[in-house]
Amino acid sequence: MIKTPHKVDLPLPKREVSDPAALAAEIMEKLTYSIGKDAKVATPHDWLTATILVVRDRVIDKWMESTRTTYHNNGKRVYYLSLEFLIGRLLRDAMSNLGLMDDIQTALQSLSVEFDVIATLEPDAALGNGGLGRLAACFMESMATVNIPAYGYGIRYIHGLFRQQMAEGWQVELPESWLAHGNPWEFERRESSYEVGFGGTVETAEGPDGEPRYVWKQSERVIATAYDTPAVGWRGERVNTLRLWAAQPIDPILLAAFNAGDHIGALRESNKAETLTRVLYPADATPAGQELRLRQEFFFCSASLQDIVRRHLQQGNTLAQMPDKVAIQLNDTHPAVSVAELMRILIDLHGVTFDDAWDITSKTFSYTNHTLLPEALESWPVPLFERLLPRHMQLVYAINAKILLDARKKRGFNDNEIRQISLIDESGERRVRMGNLAFIGSHSVNGVSALHTELMKETVFADLHKLYPTRINNKTNGITPRRWLMQCNPDLTSLLTEAIGPAFLDDTAKLTELDAFADDAAFQEKFAAVKRANKQQLAQLVASRMGIKIDPSAMFDIQIKRIHEYKRQLLNIIETVALFDQIRSHPERDWVPRVKLFAGKAAPSYHNAKLIIKLANDVARVINNDPSVRGLLKVVFVPNYNVSLAEVMVPAADLSEQISTAGMEASGTGNMKFALNGALTIGTLDGANVEMRDHVGEDNIVIFGMTAEEVGRTRAEGHNPRAVIEASPELQQALSAIASGVFSPDDRERYSGLVDGLYHHDWFMVAADFDAYARAQRQVDSIWTDEAAWYSKTIRNTARMGWFSSDRTIRQYNDEIWRA
Helix, strand or coil: CCCCCCCCCCCCCCCCCCCHHHHHHHHHHHHHHCCCCCCCCCCHHHHHHHHHHHHHHHHHHHHHHHHHHHHHHCCCEEEEECCCCCCECCHHHHHHHHCCHHHHHHHHHHCCCCHHHHHCCCCCECCCCCHHHHHHHHHHHHHHHCCCCEEEEEECCCCECCEEEEECCEEEEECCCCCCCCCCCCEEEEEEEEEEEECCEEEEEECCCCCEEEEEECCEEEEEEEEEEEEECHHHCCEEEEEEEEEEECCCCCHHHHHCCCCCHHHHHHHHHHHHCCECCCCCCCHHHHHHHHHHHHHHHHHHHHHHHHHHHHCCCCHHHHHHHEEEEEECCCCCCHHHHHHHHHHHHCCCCHHHHHHHHHHHEEEECCCCCHHHCCEEEHHHHHHHCHHHHHHHHHHHHHHHHHHHHHHCCCHHHHHHHCCEECCCCCEEEHHHHHHHCCCEEEECCHHHHHHHHHCCCHHHHHHCCCCEEECCCCECHHHHHHHCCHHHHHHHHHHHCHHHHCCHHHHHHHHHHCCCHHHHHHHHHHHHHHHHHHHHHHHHHHCCCCCCCCEEEEEECCCCHHHCHHHHHHHHHHHHHHHHHCCCCCCCCEEEEEECCCCCCCHHHHHHHHHHHHHHHHHHCCHHHCCCEEEEECCCCCHHHHHHHHHHCCEEEECCCCCCCCCCCHHHHHHHCCCEEEECCCCCHHHHHHHHCHHHCEECCCCHHHHHHHHHHCCCHHHHHHCCHHHHHHHHHHHHCCCCCCCCCCCHHHHHHHHHCCCCCHHHHHHHHHHHHHHHHHHHCCHHHHHHHHHHHHHCCHHHEHHHHHHHHHHHHHCC
């Protein structure tokens, strides 16, 4: 019999911040003994891994210390559940937050290794799509920075979101193999493995108290295994944990089938398990795709909740204490099934009564809504939900009965109001409304900008807001200034430090001191020099990747975000075509040279979004090869947008395009990143643009177009886009050129359907806002020609963006919701 040794708290050797010579020696040690390479034959990837391991050792010291403190205090923890974490590269982030940047670079130079060369070899973790995932990553960093004990929970996607390539201007999706050579930042936690089941039946048995107990007999099971990545806060004061789940089969190989000659079938269970975590957002245009998405969501929610409950009980707490010790934040509707899963765990596995379980659950969860688009508020066909999760279907109906009876008897809700708040949508085929489940199962529901929060109350959750009038609150999004200023724009950070001192590094509110320099000619010259250097870096990237030369002295007009019709890349492209026509028709005018830069990915099954990418590339091909433009206008669509590309494009932007249809963008965070880095914003009064205008001042942002109220009224009263188009000669001519095949001579009908949509319904108000947008662009031209006025405005943008730090957002979450 093997005796378990007594636990002894032995002091571990700490790797304090060392001088460059000591760091160089450690890098050589890792290269030799961890990677098994001699320096003479080491590849750049070997040097990268060795450097990561040296930095990681220091992270681990802080990580262990943070974990011990949290366990010792037994205080409240925050658990952030998100299907996406777009964390990007981690080496530079960790080095900066630990104060190792200069020493590591010097150490590598002494070994004849260039840091910038190896740093670009680190793969972007392909764990997110856009703003939702990047926000989750910013929040993880800020929770550590402001000393909140927290876990992030998500999925360890093998490929994650696709790698985007262009084939004759069309988006092509390829697998993003970011894990192909391992991930030195992560740690497998085999002891944190849980079974997750699907399908089967629910049986009733009599409990010890004589009451019925329900037993879910699952027909399928997989194992969820945890992989932990440290999330380092500023100055390394706290390191939290990002825990991602990998799926493994119960039986990796069916040996009987293999030996019988069915070699493929023998791996069926293994392939089925791995499919769960292979790809982020599998296309859901087919029933199989819908089923895989629901399986993914339940897989990560069930594993996370089992882990949370295990940790809570392991510390000697009771289940009744969960709301005092556990705060679970649902990042959008993807983890909403967690509400039903926690109810199942409490009732079926721990014998808690339904009413007590509901009290615990609703006090533990809070929910962040990120969209007003009905299609993004997930719902699942009842037959699919019931087949995959039969016990959860029972619980959804039980929760629904409780809520609807209360609404009818206590609040006097009428039939229409009952229909709107029900967890079951009966307007067509019966579907489970996940947005309603998240709302009803949470004690707090927040929007992510002031406008978005008010629209939640008036539109998608109007009746639920009537039932729970104090539940909805606002938490305007923010960005981490460490990655989106200090790391991506070190020259600007140095300039700001020189001007106002280093206090803003710890408190971005101190950036307001920069206001005093906005009209200082000498400072403007230095600010402009930083911007020019960043533009030259982007120009080099475009030249090396795409073979296109762009002039850094031209205005860099940038729109980078997920491709969607409501984000209105189409409006930008149409105005570009109109500008192209104007430049050719009026060569005598003093045109401002512009480079229009686009980047972003379209969902694989989103036809119109992919068509917009093709149009951008077709327009670019024509404009960039027309000598009559005289270099005054260039268009570039940069493929495979990710965090690392954003870190180059954001500091280089002169003009930030934030032009979504008013009332449709929940917040946006790209707008904040651009403004913080000294770009002027052209945008609608949508999402956080409204609050940005209030902070930077109306004179330092270019606002155009319809308001959310005007959009709603126009749609309600009946929009006549044909009349609008025919009254705008520039718009009509641009649309005629696009529809007739000027930009698609190989397929003249390619864009006829896209243009017809604008003539017949124009749901996203592209035609309605075109003239206002074109006028706003000419206003931007006018500001650009007055260099002193331009830099006065852009410096004030940087100075007044401190409020939009994710540190502020997280403090508000904690003060008003989590109370950790």
